[in-house]
Amino acid sequence: MSERSHILIVDDEKNYLLVLQTLLEDAGYTVTAVNDPETALAFLGESEVDVLVTDMKMPKVSGREVLQRVKKSWPHIPVLIMTAFGSIESAVEVMKSGAFDYITKPFSNDELLLSVHNAAELSRAHRQYRLLQEAMEDRYGIHKIIGRSRAVRDVLVMVDRAAPSRSTVLITGESGTGKELVARAIHYTSPRKDKPFISVNCMALNPGVLESELFGHEKGSFTGAVAMRRGRFEQADGGTLFLDELGELTPDLQVKLLRVLQERRFERVGGSEPVEVDIRVVAATNKDLMNLVEKGLFREDLFYRLNVVQIPLPPLRERREDISPLVAHFVEKVLAENNMPQKSFTPEALNYLTGYEWPGNIRQLENVVESCLVLGAGAVIGVDDLPPDIRDEEAQFKSAVDLLPVQLDLADTLEKIEAALIRRALVRAELVQVKTAEYLGISKSLLQYKLKKYGITGH
Template sequence: MEPKGHILVVDDEPSMRTALSILLRRKGYHVSQAGSGREALEIVRHGHCDMVLTDLKMEGVDGMELLRQVKAISPHTEVLIFTAYGTVASAVEAMKLGAYDYIGKPFDEEELLLKVARALERKALVREVQELKAELKGHRGAQEIIAKSEAMREVLAKVAQVAPTEATVLIEGESGTGKELIARAIHWASPRRNQPFIPINCSTLPETLLESELFGYEKGAFTGAERGRKGLFEAAHQGTLFLDEIGDMPSSLQGKLLRVLQEGEVRRLGSTKPIRVQVRILAATNQKIEHLVAHGVFREDLFYRLNVVRIPIPPLRSRVDDIIPLAHHFLEIYRKKTKKEIKGFSQEAVQALLNHPWPGNVRELENAVERGVILARSLYITPQDLSLGLPPYSGIVPGDSMTLKELQRRHILSVLQQHGGNQAKAARELGIGRNTLWRRLKQYGLLP
């Protein structure tokens, strides 16, 4: 059996080194030993090592210095520090320097093995994300995939796994989370990368127009059809068709989509002749499809066809580590567009960005940064430039206790009020689609 990973055990006590090595080898790991920090550095410099398991207190090069130098030589090698002399301060310092974790002696064997397994899983995750980004390098929009948070790294790792396959993928996430960007990443990292990627939003077109767009039509199929036209399935032949907001697809078209998935052929409107197509389907939704199935709005058999691999994209509010990197990414874009000399965000603006609930997710963040760049009067964007605060009418005062859903509701209503009830302008300000805004207002009981 191939070893699960190469672990270097570093301790100046031979008995501890031996005991740890035996434990790890029994679990299938390849293990090397070093009796000092200096010896460990020689091993790291001259050979591949997935993880270093080191004591903190050693003569000469101690565990903390070893951590610093290992990260300088091999940044992606995970380091786990153990010690009988640990303090909170030393643990914090170790984590700041890049240690995966810090464990005190004597330690529980199961706890140690769990930490080792998780550290190596993280290393594999980081490697998959790096490989995916290398695959996507040079593609338009690929650089916009910011994955500092663990949640987004897991998303990209799944993208890397599914991209080389032919599997149908269902991408779930709130409006503005970047579902189409993930779909494009899957396409660009797939064997179909040199073939068409064709997106269509199922919620923006009337039923009859959506049907003709997807399946095409023959001359005379309906009034105004003066000549035949290929549908998007034919146009995407050998490539990828991305069906955005699939949950809004009319039930009459769901059956036709199911037939395409099952039989690999389409029939244009006005024709009985089947046309073979070889298309990979990626679908996305901001709704819970299971709920639509339960209410008879979405076909169960189509759901199972689409739900071969599911990739949920977390909302921005649950991946706080991505907010500031994304903000700086958008700042760079709009600084170049406006040719304004802006160095960054004030400390107060950074705090405002981190505290905002982002109901419109990444799209709303991009809009806020663009607004901040345009309105900034100094070298640093301020909270006033971002205009993230709710107006007084919302009733929010310090100490208010409310759910996130209620906070989002108030924010949406305040923006709508600012624009005099104009839904198109409010949706643009919030960074969400008009249909999403319409659904939210209907949920709030403000529409019939």
């Protein structure tokens, strides 16, 4: 036993109390012994107690009342009741009202020790579960969503408002924009947070397996189904089911999913008994579902079922003001995880990160920050330490040109590009004109002429 369990005993008979205390202390427990129930209840409010052992018959407050009050205020503390021989009936009653165990006096030492041991184990398991739960909340809570853009602030408000209800939430956004992060934040902010968060990636599994993965199967329903298996829907009962990459769902499964969302019940594969579940569905997709609906690839009725609350996550390049706080967040995280000494990006390197297009969004940013920190030799990470594709303006230029349709009006397009580049350079130069001109390789007067021409106001 790494840490001693703390046992609280209440009995109005002082001699008995002393015997019990000695017995339990000898067995390695930390013991607090009191002879008055009110003192015991007050003590529970102040200290961490693992198990309560109480006598049944005491003047003023009975063991049954102690039990009721403990169940109400500290439901996770197992209560062991000691009853006098002959009062079997009340013992049964006491078990019904939630006692962990009861022992009739006089009892053997072994009998008492076994019962206390079992109660202490249960308490320990509870405590570990709660610690794990707190760690999960800490890890996936709403405060893990970083950003100062309007978009992120809107997301935080929506998560907060949607969390308490059971409404289905649809999270949309390109790959790496934080859809799973938001889905977990919803779960861990919701009243369902103590129940499971079950994630299913609709793309990673092949359609045949997906059905039994979602709904489970009965024994013998297909070759290889040697035992009954509960699916993800059942595993998520009371909690949240996260359907990731929803756009990949086959038409057949779309129908089945629609039915579960409508009726909150389904049958296991090969079964005919309906299974009822209480789940909250959060779905995510990087596809434009409306577009899939128009093409007939996604059921319209299912789309509207899912699209009750929609949380759109814009790509990182449309909320560049989040880049700097995200970089700071990832730097701190990577340094802490790897026990590394302080390191930071130079303002110029940060400018490059801010200006980059980030096709892989936040996941890509996270990876770049990590690799720079791990590979960079010094305490400062400069432009030269950045990966070539972020540093390489030529590559950025090519990939941008690749995205343009060929039948554009040349003069008009060039002007648009020029104006866009000037704006970007301005932002990167923090609106300092001399620096902007330097970035663009033009004179300050030419820059000023162009600023006027395109109506760009840089304060």
